[in-house]
Amino acid sequence: MRTRAWAPLWLLLAAAAQLSRQQPPERPVFRCGGILTGESGFIGSEGFPGVYPPNSKCTWKITVPEGKVVVLNFRFIDLESDNLCRYDFVDVYNGHINGQRIGRFCGTFRPGALVSSGNKMMVKMISDANTAGNGFMAMFSASEPNERGDQYCGGHLERPSGSFKTPNWPDRDYPVGVTCIWHIIAPPNQLIELKFEKFDVERDNYCRYDFVAVFNGGEVNDAQRIGKYCGDSPPAPIVSERNELLIQFLSDLSLTADGFIGHYKFRPKKLPTTTAAPVTTTNPGTTSLKPTVALCQQKCRRTGTLESNYCSSNFVLVGAVITTTPRGGSLQATISLINIYKEGNLAIQQAGKNMSAKVTVVCKQCPLLRRGLNYIIMGQVGEDGQGKIMPNSFVMIFKTKNQKLLNVLKNKQC
Template sequence: MAQMKYSFLVYFPRPVFTCGGVLTGESGFLGSEGFPGVYPPNSKCTWKITVPEGKVVVLNFRFIDLESDNLCRYDFVDVYNGHANGQRIGRFCGTFRPGALVSSGNKMMVQMISDANTAGNGFMAMFSAAQPNERGDLYCGGRLEKPSGSFKTPNWPDRDYPAGVTCVWHILAPKNKLIELKFEKFDLERDNYCRYDYVAVFNGGEVNDANRIGKFCGDSPPAPIVSEKNELLIQFLSDLSLTADGFIGHYKFRPKKLPTTPAPPATTAYPVTVGLKPTVALCQQKCRRSGTLESNYCSSNFVLTGTVITTVTRGASLHATVSIINIYKEGNLPIQQAGKNMSAKVVVVCKQCPLLRRGLNYIIMGQVGEDGQGKVMPNSFIMMFKTKNQKVLTALENKRC
């Protein structure tokens, strides 16, 4: 008699994701309300994750599809260390899936915010508990409070860093100290706009584009960085494709005031330095553009055309975000990219000179300071952009300076 074969189908209920919640244990899942359906508009959902004492939280996004914006202003997911007043580890939107995110303790908070217009299916992520000192190749980062120390990519120096990693180091000095940062070796996947693998350095204790000092990739170590106050945040991110050797960096605390050096001889160019503050004399000059596109091209670090999308006044300066139409000369200007949209932040050192208005298109030429910020000085060449300018700019792009 032939032996009969039986097969059994086991059905597991699909998890129902609600807006926020309290999650505990060794592992679990969380997702946007109604996932995989379209998430609702005008919502704010908060998930508080707690793993056993003595362990850390590891968060892996399995899927993310939120309204895309180059600054993540509309719909986004924020991830924090701890449950309240925690350091923000990252902000994510669009369809970019970050690598593993690791807390410094046994608590993590995830918050998703959507505006009136939604576009996408939301997100789904898995959390798990890990030993803080046995986190494997994918986990790195942490809080650094000793007077000096080092930080490096996973696997350094034995082999390339892995794909799909997010590391965040939070350096905290005493209130009366600053932090000096130097990269000894540096090799990340090269890209003109550092869209794939990069290191970003922020003043303060969280990932915040308004406080970003610079974004770096390629094989040239960034210039030494000095914090504005007593906190720095270093974020390393690798995507899911090419990798490279990685980096090792060193930091040390230093007094706020260092001995001054003799002032350099006066020149006609305005120096661009870290923490540049406009003097009254500088900002009282007549705001008059000199020269032409051609005569200013070579003396500028960066040349771009773009639309001013945000302007914020800070003291005597204006901080502007420019949605880029075209880049003719990039220099070291940090460029952000979300999908096909590129943007850059520039600081108009004297807010009224030259005057940038939101919603208008400009040709912007400027310098990049030691702090990695694009600076527009009163003598920088700025003019309204018209289509007829493209021919001249394209010709200049091929010019050898």
């Protein structure tokens, strides 16, 4: 009887000892930056999941075994939201020094898997004086370059011609939560011509959810963006300004579509390029085209009134100029939208409640746009979805008294 009484107690003691050896691991402590090596691991903003500190700059350098590539998956991201990610953001780079920037992220949009071209990746997080959010947490892992499968995409393209496509093309829709970066590099004396053969990306008037963006140069740089595209109409052919192009594809965590396949080829610089071509965006009724140089030698003078220009313009908006970037003889400006009265095919970006649009002032100082000022802007829209402002386009400083007339014009039948 005594043996039977002690047997259950012995089993309970053994089970308790086993449980004590299986205590859950301690929650990791995330610090500002660090050096990480190995097959896998986690990185996170300082103090995650608590609110990240202000005025910080943190750098994580990740190295996986030689011959493999780094795959970075964001599990959580919550940084101050801004349509240009100017204040608090996470940058991801190929390599540790002077590497190509794969992407910049802020807000709460969680990008898909990011893949380096080699065994090194660098992640930087910057915060300004005002913070908002719990930061980010991401997992890195090592992968074989030739075994990335349909889950991953992107890479370096250096052959004289080639193709690129969304994951799963053409068998089924592209997956949710994907980030693809293709970096095309031509010899220094050549340019890159890009064409999309098939194109079907979730449609949205502002291309906020799934989109393809094309950039001059080798990094995601808003000032160098050629266009942002979505819907089921292939973008017009694109020719780079230099010997590098970057193509970025992002899908969010909801609807998907067929995807796309695109082709590129190198070509000599001496051929005409899109940036040197005659200006083809004209007001309705215009029958002749003038080269940009001749156009910019004319006097800078807007013609007509708000009323007379409203119907002849593709778009009409009121907005604040937040960035201006000279590009040769032209100027590219980012306009933070206060109100839009006529949208046309103007590509509009949205991040949270902030909406913005890009316009190109064909003749850099005609009309002159100054940062920080609010303008009424009327103009035409190019094939890339960017607004084109000609010397005779109707542009004026916005005044409160203009509001009533603009509201009337918005309901006007053109």
